[in-house]
Amino acid sequence: MLQKYTHETRILLAIDCIIFGFDGEELKLLLIKRNFDPEKGKWSLMGGFLNETEGLEEGAKRVLNELTGLENVYMEQLQAFGEITRDPVERTVSVSFFALINIHAHDSELSRSMNGYWFNFKDKPDLIFDHNKMVNLALSQLRYKAALHPLGFELLPEKFTIPQLQKLYEAIYDMKLDRRNFSRKIISTGLLIDTGEKNEHSATKKAVLYQLDAEKYKNNFNDFHNFISDFKW
Amino acid sequence: MLQKYTHETRILLAIDCIIFGFDGEELKLLLIKRNFDPEKGKWSLMGGFLNETEGLEEGAKRVLNELTGLENVYMEQLQAFGEITRDPVERTVSVSFFALINIHAHDSELSRSMNGYWFNFKDKPDLIFDHNKMVNLALSQLRYKAALHPLGFELLPEKFTIPQLQKLYEAIYDMKLDRRNFSRKIISTGLLIDTGEKNEHSATKKAVLYQLDAEKYKNNFNDFHNFISDFKW
DNA sequence: AGTAAATTGTGTTATGTTTACACAATCTAT
DNA sequence: ATAGATTGTGTAAACATAACACAATTTACT
Numbered sequence: 001m002l003q004k005y006t007h008e009t010r011i012l013l014a015i016d017c018i019i020f021g022f023d024g025e026e027l028k029l030l031l032i033k034r035n036f037d038p039e040k041g042k043w044s045l046m047g048g049f050l051n052e053t054e055g056l057e058e059g060a061k062r063v064l065n066e067l068t069g070l071e072n073v074y075m076e077q078l079q080a081f082g083e084i085t086r087d088p089v090e091r092t093v094s095v096s097f098f099a100l101i102n103i104h105a106h107d108s109e110l111s112r113s114m115n116g117y118w119f120n121f122k123d124k125p126d127l128i129f130d131h132n133k134m135v136n137l138a139l140s141q142l143r144y145k146a147a148l149h150p151l152g153f154e155l156l157p158e159k160f161t162i163p164q165l166q167k168l169y170e171a172i173y174d175m176k177l178d179r180r181n182f183s184r185k186i187i188s189t190g191l192l193i194d195t196g197e198k199n200e201h202s203a204t205k206k207a208v209l210y211q212l213d214a215e216k217y218k219n220n221f222n223d224f225h226n227f228i229s230d231f232k233w
Numbered sequence: 234m235l236q237k238y239t240h241e242t243r244i245l246l247a248i249d250c251i252i253f254g255f256d257g258e259e260l261k262l263l264l265i266k267r268n269f270d271p272e273k274g275k276w277s278l279m280g281g282f283l284n285e286t287e288g289l290e291e292g293a294k295r296v297l298n299e300l301t302g303l304e305n306v307y308m309e310q311l312q313a314f315g316e317i318t319r320d321p322v323e324r325t326v327s328v329s330f331f332a333l334i335n336i337h338a339h340d341s342e343l344s345r346s347m348n349g350y351w352f353n354f355k356d357k358p359d360l361i362f363d364h365n366k367m368v369n370l371a372l373s374q375l376r377y378k379a380a381l382h383p384l385g386f387e388l389l390p391e392k393f394t395i396p397q398l399q400k401l402y403e404a405i406y407d408m409k410l411d412r413r414n415f416s417r418k419i420i421s422t423g424l425l426i427d428t429g430e431k432n433e434h435s436a437t438k439k440a441v442l443y444q445l446d447a448e449k450y451k452n453n454f455n456d457f458h459n460f461i462s463d464f465k466w
Numbered sequence: 467a468g469t470a471a472a473t474t475g476t477g478t479t480a481t482g483t484t485t486a487c488a489c490a491a492t493c494t495a496t
Numbered sequence: 497a498t499a500g501a502t503t504g505t506g507t508a509a510a511c512a513t514a515a516c517a518c519a520a521t522t523t524a525c526t
Contacts, residue, residue, distance in 0.1 A: 004322045008282040010243035013326060049241040052324060056315030080313040080328045082289030089237045091285060093246060093328075095313045163474070181514065183475075204473040205521040396503070414485065416504075437502040438492040 013050040014087070014094035015063050016131065018078065018138035020121075021103040022155035024164065027121040027171040028103065029135065032067065038088055039128040045135070046116070047094070060097040068116055069109040074154040075099045078138055086130045094130075098138040100154035121171075146172055150191065153212050161199050161207035162186055191217050246283040247320070247327035248296050249364065251311065251371035253354075254336040255388035257397065260354040260404040261336065262368065265300065271321055272361040278368070279349070280327070293330040300348055303339055307387040308332045309378075311371055319363045327363075331371040333387035354404075379405050383424060386445050394432045394440035395419055424450050 019030035031043045048063035050056065056077065064070055078096040086092065103118065119125070121139070126132065145151045152168050153160075166182050186192060193213050198206040252263035264276045281296035283289065289310065297303055311329040319325065336351065352358065354372070359365065379385045385401050386393075399415050419425060426446045431439035 005245060005282065005325075008245055009285045011246050011283065011285070012238055012241055013244050013246070049238065050244065050315070050326075052242045052244070053317070055317055056313055056326065059315075077312055079310055080289055082283070082292075082328070084286070084288055092238075093283075093289065095315070095326075161474090178514070178516095179474080180476080180516085185513090202473075203523060204471080205475085205523095207474060394503090411485070411487095412503080413487085413505080418484090435502075436494060437500080438494095438504085440503055 012087075012090055012092040014047055014092050015050055015056070015060050016045040016047040016094050016096045016134060017060060017064050017075075018045055018096060018098040018135055019064070019068075020098065020100050020138070020142060020155065021118055022168050022171060023103045023118075025167065025171070028118045029121050029124050030068070030101075030116045030118055031124070031127070032115050033117070034128060042128045043125045044128045045096075045131045050095070056095055057097075060095075064099060070099075070101065070106055071109075073099050073101050074151075076141075078134065078141055081130055081134065083130060094134075096134045096138070098141060100142075100151065102155055102157055105157060122174075143173060150189075150212060150217060159195055159197065159209040159211050161209055162192075163207050164199075165210075245323055245325040247280055247325050248283055248289070248293050249278045249280040249314075249327050249329045249367060250293060250297050250308075251278055251329060251331040251368055252297070252301075252349075253331065253333050253371070253375060253388065254351055255401050255404060256336045256351075258400065258404070261351045262354050262357050263301070263334075263349045263351055264357070264360070265348050266350070267361060275361045276358045277361045278329075278364045283328070289328055290330075293328075297330075297332060303332075303334065306332050306334050307384075309374075311367065311374055314363050314367065316363060327367075329367045329371070331374060333375075333384065335388055335390055338390055355407075376406060383422075383445060383450060392428055392430065392442040392444050394442055395425075396440050397432075398443075 021028040021030060030046065032046055034040055034042055034044045046064060046067045048059070048066065050059040051062075054062060057075065060075055060077075061071075061073075064073060064075070075097050076099075078098050080093055080095045082093040084091055086094070124135065127135065142151070146169070152165070152172060155168055156164065162183050163179070165186065166177055166179065169182070170177055191213050192210040195209045195211055197209045199209055200206065254261040254263060263279065265279055267273055267275055267277045279297060279300045281292075281299065283292040284295075287295060290308065293308055293310075294304075294306075297306060297308070308330050309332075311331050313326055313328045315326040317324055319327070357368065360368065375384070379402070385398070385405060388401055389397065395416050396412070398419065399410055399412065402415070403410055424446050425443040428442045428444055430442045432442055433439065
């Protein structure tokens with residue numbers, strides 16, 4: 001290893017992933033049961049160490065893939081956590097990432113690896129180290145961003161109905177939204193394409209399936225600004 | 234140094250500070266001329282390396298203090314930057330922080346250390362490494378937060394007039410705001426205390442000096458939500 | 467076939483917020 | 497005293513949001 005800044009301390013760099021999922025009803029969190037000490041048997045975020053040969057995002061994707069088999073997942077850096085005592089084994093700085101995944105679309109990949117378990121976000125257990133802090137910060141970041149950008153779509157299948165989208169937003173913000181106002185607001189963004197199809201799974205009136213107009217979104221994601229205006233920060 | 238995770242790589246951890254200031258007219262950025270190689274003579278953010286004995290925030294405060302003499306400054310973590318090639322000397326991950334300071338209040342501390350130079354944000358030079366990226370991200374973070382929280386007050390003296398506050402916000406967002414609507418919106422938050430005093434420096438009608446009601450702000454910082462509603466993200 | 471129950475789609479109105487502009491008051495310099 | 501600049505307050509139109517009514521679609525059950 002090349003070391004040219006000779007008098008400086010090198011530190012262990014961890015990566016921890018806060019993985020949100022949605023099953024159509026509840027916001028979920030993917031956790032793993034730690035099978036080594038310290039804190040063996042306790043629940044933990046998906047994590048690993050950064051290699052010398054990879055960037056942070058790259059490392060986060062690798063860690064996620066190694067532990068879950070998942071690929072092409074929406075990921076975003078959250079924050080670095082650097083309390084001296086955060087890992088009792090050795091001083092470690094962790095860079096946290098949050099990821100959003102559509103649970104049903106990734107069923108097969110996930111079941112292959114038996115490591116993880118999906119908790120309802122509200123029923124999540126106590127986590128090791130400073131992982132509780134990370135999760136709390138990730139939730140507020142998710143809320144922050146989802147109110148301003150159509151982030152939430154990452155958690156849905158490609159084609160979805162407006163009521164499904166509403167359920168997702170209700171899960172993220174843990175609040176009820178008015179069905180009629182929500183629908184109008186979403187439609188008025190002009191970012192949804194009516195596929196013409198209908199949701200055949202419904203037991204009552206079948207809702208229209210939409211999909212995100214990815215092109216329009218890229219060119220003009222500002223349209224989602226104040227998307228959830230009745231969410232109180 | 235205690236090393237118990239035996240097979241993992243330890244990495245150099247840098248800290249870089251994006252320091253915003255305000256002089257009453259323009260948004261400023263504090264930079265330093267690098268006096269060692271590589272990139273000697275080029276402009277850079279204030280930076281240093283994290284010690285083994287300090288947390289990230291602690292390290293950021295130390296670095297800032299060592300380079301500028303500043304203390305008790307508003308600081309917030311921005312992001313970790315980890316491109317493998319970001320520092321040509323050695324693989325280094327940098328955690329960036331942004332700081333806000335009221336230039337006039339800190340005149341004396343700053344002049345003691347001759348290291349830094351305040352640039353008008355708009356005239357900032359090209360910076361070393363990935364520091365340009367950091368600055369851009371910091372600006373959007375500043376805008377993001379200042380629209381939702383009274384962050385900007387950190388850049389003003391304790392007592393200030395509404396027109397001064399407006400100038401600050403105009404500098405942050407690089408846009409003109411309507412004087413009358415701005416004033417009403419600010420007042421309506423209920424977070425400003427009328428000190429009864431007036432700005433004696435004015436050459437025309439002297440404006441009333443206000444100060445932030447810190448107590449109210451702590452208990453209810455949501456009141457600033459959508460503070461700058463006409464800023465288009 | 468007819469109807470109840472659940473859900474989805476569209477409409478309306480009251481209320482609140484934002485924008486754009488008018489005018490009066492204060493202060494200094496002449 | 498008055499002009500010029502700036503600050504403080506008012507008001508009405510345009511727009512956005514919240515709350516609620518009602519009709520349409522689908523399945524299950526009689």
